[in-house]
Amino acid sequence: MKKRIRALSMVLALSLVIAVFGNTAAFAADATQITFPEETDALQSLQLNSIYYGLEVNVSNPDVTLSAVSSDPSIVKIEEETDTSGSGAYYYDLEARLNGVVTLTFTTSDGVSATKTLTVEGTGEPTYTLSSDVTGNFSLNKGSSRIVKVHFENNDVDTYSYPTLSAQNGKVLKTTLVNTDEDNGDYYFRVDAVGTIGQSDDLYLGAYGFIPNKLCTVSIIQNKDLRLDTTTEYICNTGDKYHFIAYTNSGINPQIMVDNENISVTFVTTVYGGYEYEMEALEPGTALITATLNGETASFPVTVNEEDDFPSVVSDAPAEITLSQGESHTYKITAMGGGVPIIVPGTDGVVSVQFEKKEGIDYYFQVTAIGEVDSQTNLSVMFPDSTYDDYSVDLGSITIKEGAPAPQSDTNSDFTLKKGESYTFKISNASSFYAGSSNVFQVVKVSTSGSDAYYKITAIGNPGQSAGFYMSAPGYAPQKVCVVTVGQAAPQSDTNSDFTLKKGESYTFKISNASSFYAGSSNVFQVVKVSTSGSDAYYKITAIGNPGQSAGFYMSAPGYAAQKVCVVTVGQAAAPKSDTNSDFTLKKGASYTFKISNATSFYPGSSNIFQVAKVSTSGSDAYYKITAIGNPGQSAGFYMSAPGYASQKVCVITVGAPDSVSIQSDTNLDFSLAKGASYQFKITAPGASSITFNPGTAGVFQVTFLRRTGNDFFYKITAIGKSGQQAGIYASASGQVAKKLCVVTIK
Structure with a gap:
């Protein structure tokens, strides 16, 4: 009790300092000061389940940092909005989670503190009605999206609010409000799966100014068959066209759907491994393209700009590249809007440009040096099918040096490769290496070193099939390297x-x-x-x-x-053995572990006296933990068995009386507690697995179990009754009569 009196004295002294300096914690003229602006100073209470945004706290010294804690985060949770260290102004969001009184403590990095007390009041009943079309947890294919429809009605005309849909972890799911129909109270949010396969995240639905509630859990998966080559948002202008591919092993076209008339999608053709479609942007706004096949879905969003903008172009190529005569470099262009990009040389006759492939919004071009030594050209990305057909993006320059030698292979003789096995070729000075027949060998470029490239071939065809292998280089006719035949691998x-x-x-x-x-x-x-x-x-x-x-x-x-x-x-199986063969007594509630070797089972002859659990195995040894659960005086024989051996009795174990548990409290004197205040008890009970802690009179104090550390159990009581009410506080171990600790009265 003396410690509590000293702490109260310190609080009163600090309150006097704050009163003198007008809500400013100051201890010397040049010391750091914490001040509350007028709006912060005027804030005295919060409504239950509300969020207060931007509580401002100012620090006189911008070189220090400020931290904030709540005396009870279960009542009010405080979080800094952004890292404003160095500005001297800090802003915090407050969540009113439970009714009660809390103290917010603000502390600078040089040790100056200030406090503010807030009361959470009200019923917490929302002033709005909210619903969505989500009926449970769902999954999204990696890179895909889903539209969530939310219906919102604000019943408090004096308070501005709107619905919110947010993800707990913005690195797994991204949420965006894409459309509203305020006349009917409907809001449309897009949920994008931006994380990796196997991750999951929770979506929270709520309203501005109020604590949101969990709506569902979303998991990111990988479809077994259906996938789209485009897995990010595509941004373009009205009139732009974009081709995408739906890949599937099925011989049936997937069903393609769009959620509104801002875009249209038409089938173009069948391609290797899938189906090609064309998207045309018709009206400004957002849309979602969804492919569905055999129960799987994949999707990507499209945003059509309100006002036309230049196409987006990103390249990771160096600004200056030098190529030998005949040498090639592959440019990766990431482009959105404007249709299909092309690479245009600024000077004719220096390089040739060949389109290689498209993977979603990534376009690959092979640029080959064909000009004279020391000739140079700039490269530009252009969009001939766009309304901005004269728009260009500088890609850098290419300078040509002396030409490369003829292509060479380290292997030129025919050979046989067993099915499933691999072989690696070293190919020098060549731009490509390939098999003359398909579906017989898989060819993968595994690495490059200067002018050398290493290609691994794997035999995937049937034994007896063969294929010729060829290499090519600019300025040289394709050259046959050798013929490889698929052989049968011996078991x-x-x-x-x-x-x-x-x-x-x-x-x-x-x-x-x-x-x-x-x-x-x-x-x-x-x-x-x-x-x-x-x-x-x-x-x-x-x-x-x-x-x-x-x-x-x-x-x-x-x-x-x-x-x-x-x-x-x-x-013959080894005979079963036990590390314990003598009878013994085990106190009720206590445990003992047997090491049983070469046995398939270990069990008691009588039920409901001992609990048996296999805790681990190591080779032929198994470890069984038995726990005495019967009444003192009861006993059971234990047996082990193994194939080829009769069941063998190990020993007899008797249940002994348990040790009595002594309970001690750190507080044994009667005391008073202010309404709404809390007090913590430490109960020490060596040997007890749990204890019972409760007031003798209901409705006076709320009891909360905090934690257990060793033999110590920590409980918090909070005064919830009326002033003048009192209750005895009792604690007991299992099977014991409750022990009265003290009487607490509400002030």
């Missing part, structure tokens, strides 16, 4: 020697290039394929037959006769 096993496996035990084989793996005799071993990795398969065999039985194991592959791997014999 292999990582284990080829006979061995013995004890009954009940398991062993895993790694089998490569085989279509099957099996035992020559039945009912001796159980065989299960547990996983695959490329051409490798992992099979687990388990000995289920009798000791002495054996079976040969075989693997097979197309084009090869069945091949014997080895013979495995069932051995």
Whole structure:
């Protein structure tokens, strides 16, 4: 109680200082001062469930920083709006979460503090009605979007408000208000999946000036089949056209839908792996293009500018590039609006430009040096199909140096490559390397070093198929390198020697290039394929037959006769063992762990006396934790069993009486507490798993469990009754009579 009196004295002293200096914490003429502007000073209360935006607090010294804490964040939560360090002015948002009184403490980095007390009052009933068309949690394909319709009616004409839809983590989901119909109270928000596959985030629906409520959880997924080449917002002008591709393995066109008449979408043609469509911008505004097929959806948003703007162009190319004669460089152009971009050289005869491919809003062009040594040209990006057909973006310059030598390969002889295997070619001075036949080999450029490029080919065709490989370079005819034939890979096993496996035990084989793996005799071993990795398969065999039985194991592959791997014999399983074999007593509530070896089970002979849990295994050892849950004096025998062995009694355990729990409180004297104030008790109860803590009279104090640290239990009481009411405070351990700690009276 003396500590509480000293703390009260300090508070009174600080209050006097604040009164003298007019809401300014100051201790010397040149010390840092914290001041509250008039509006902040006038704020005394908040309505329950409201948000107060921009509480201003000023610091006289702009070189220090200011932090703010709430005495009870469950009543009022305070957060700084933005990092304003160095300006001297700080702004905070306040969320009124529960009725009560809190103190906000503002502290500078050099130790000066000031406080402000606020009261949260009211019922918290919203002054608006709010609903949405979301009925539960949903998922979005990575890069896709969904429109959420929100209906909002403001019932308080004196308070301006509007609906809000926000994500808890803006790096996973992005929300944007894209359209409103205020006459009917409808608001349309777009939710964009901007995070990575597997992430999820919560959406919160609310109104300006009020704490929002959780609406749902959104997960980002990866469709198994359907995807769009465009996964970001496309921005353009009216009249612009844009082509996109819906990729799918299905032979059926996906259904393409747009949510309004701001744009139109028409089918163009079938392309490799999918279907091409054309979007035309018709009216200013936003729209969402959604593709649907076999239960999967993918989408991307389109924004048509209110006023025409120049096309957007981004390139990661260096401003100046030097190429040898015949050498090429691929430019990546990210463009939106204006249709399809092109690269235009400023000087003829220096370079040639070849369009390579389009991936969503990314366009790739191969620029090849064809001019004389030391010739130079500037490059520009232009949009010939745009209304801004004379608009250009500078892409940089290319200077030509002496030409490159003829293309070369480190491998020029024909050879055979087993199906599934790979081989890497080193190709020098060439702009491309490719197979003359498709679907026989997969070709991937894995790295480059100067004029050398490394291409990995993988045999994916059927044994016997072959393909010629070619390399080309500017100024040279395509040159045949060699012919590669697909061969059949022979099956292999990582284990080829006979061995013995004890009954009940398991062993895993790694089998490569085989279509099957099996035992020559039945009912001796159980065989299960547990996983695959490329051409490798992992099979687990388990000995289920009798000791002495054996079976040969075989693997097979197309084009090869069945091949014997080895013979495995069932051995006698090791006898089960326990690290504890003597009878003993275990106090009620206490636990003990057995180490049981070579056994398949461990169990008590009587139920409801001991709880048994397997906590871990290590090789043939298993660890079982038993806990005494029966009454003192009850006992049970414990047994272990293993294949080929009769059940074996380990020991008998008797339940002993538990130790009594002694309860101590850090507060045992009666005291008074102001209405709305709180006080914390520390209850020490060694050996207790939990305690009961409560007032003797209901409705006088609210009890909140705070935490447990070791043998200490912390509880908070808050005075919620009327002035003059009192209640005894009681605590007890399980099975004990409640102990009266003290009597607390509300002032």
